[in-house]
Amino acid sequence: MGTVKLQGIVIGERIQGESNKQIVVLAKGVGRVLLSARGARKAKSKLLAAAQLFCYADFVAYEGRGFYSVTQAELLNSFYALRTDMEKLAEAVYLAELTDRTCPEGTEQDEILALLYYALTVMEKGILPPQMVSRIFELKLLQISGFFAPPVCAVCGSEDGRLFFDWQEGAFLCERHHTPGSILLHGAVRRAAAFVLGHEVRQVFGFNLAPDALQQLENLLGGYMEIHMGLKLKSRHFFR
Numbered sequence: 140m141g142t143v144k145l146q147g148i149v150i151g152e153r154i155q156g157e158s159n160k161q162i163v164v165l166a167k168g169v170g171r172v173l174l175s176a177r178g179a180r181k182a183k184s185k186l187l188a189a190a191q192l193f194c195y196a197d198f199v200a201y202e203g204r205g206f207y208s209v210t211q212a213e214l215l216n217s218f219y220a221l222r223t224d225m226e227k228l229a230e231a232v233y234l235a236e237l238t239d240r241t242c243p244e245g246t247e248q249d250e251i252l253a254l255l256y257y258a259l260t261v262m263e264k265g266i267l268p269p270q271m272v273s274r275i276f277e278l279k280l281l282q283i284s285g286f287f288a289p290p291v292c293a294v295c296g297s298e299d300g301r302l303f304f305d306w307q308e309g310a311f312l313c314e315r316h317h318t319p320g321s322i323l324l325h326g327a328v329r330r331a332a333a334f335v336l337g338h339e340v341r342q343v344f345g346f347n348l349a350p351d352a353l354q355q356l357e358n359l360l361g362g363y364m365e366i367h368m369g370l371k372l373k374s375r376h377f378f379r
């Protein structure tokens with residue numbers, strides 16, 4: 140109980156009545172929290188600017204029994220340019236939803252918060268195509284969450300020769316151990332998985348892929364999230 144300071148990114152918003160809204164914030168040191176922002180939809184509200192999707196802000200909140208109510212907010216970065224480009228906006232909405240769905244409440248998620256911040260920055264500045272940013276984000280998110288092993292054979296650990304991917308097992312497999320249903324991994328996708336695993340969050344957005352490799356990575360990650368995490372978000376394909 141009392142007042143708390145929270146710094147984080149708004150990853151969800153829900154309208155409540157005529158002038159109130161609830162926002163979901165991924166906050167530093169705290170993880171995913173639900174904040175009620177009373178009056179945040181009124182034009183004169185001091186909370187209006189910061190209580191929007193993607194906003195990175197400092198929030199002062201009153202902590203009651205099982206809820207937080209925002210009393211002050213200072214906007215640090217609105218990622219405004221994401222809203223001026225339909226493709227960027229669609230992918231950013233997807234990243235926010237994916238974060239909201241995969242981060243449990245009440246657990247510190249600072250690495251994922253940093254990943255989201257860098258992803259939105261790279262997307263906003265147009266450093267990489269929005270879909271490329273989303274795939275790198277997914278790969279790192281899965282690795283941080285403990286879902287993705289390094290791209291070596293899950294049976295024998297071999298790094299040599301061709302590598303395959305089995306969706307049902309969610310595993311990479313070598314020439315000798317690959318299963319009938321597994322797909323041959325694109326060399327560039329294999330290097331991408333190794334690069335993302337081997338680099339820290341602030342360095343992972345450092346490569347691009349040709350369209351065919353990007354397509355395979357998209358299929359691979361989409362299938363993996365659906366089978367192993369029960370995640371099939373419509374926003375992932377909104378733009379197409």
Ligand SMILES: [Zn+2]
Binds near residue numbers: 293315
């Ligand atoms: Zn093997």
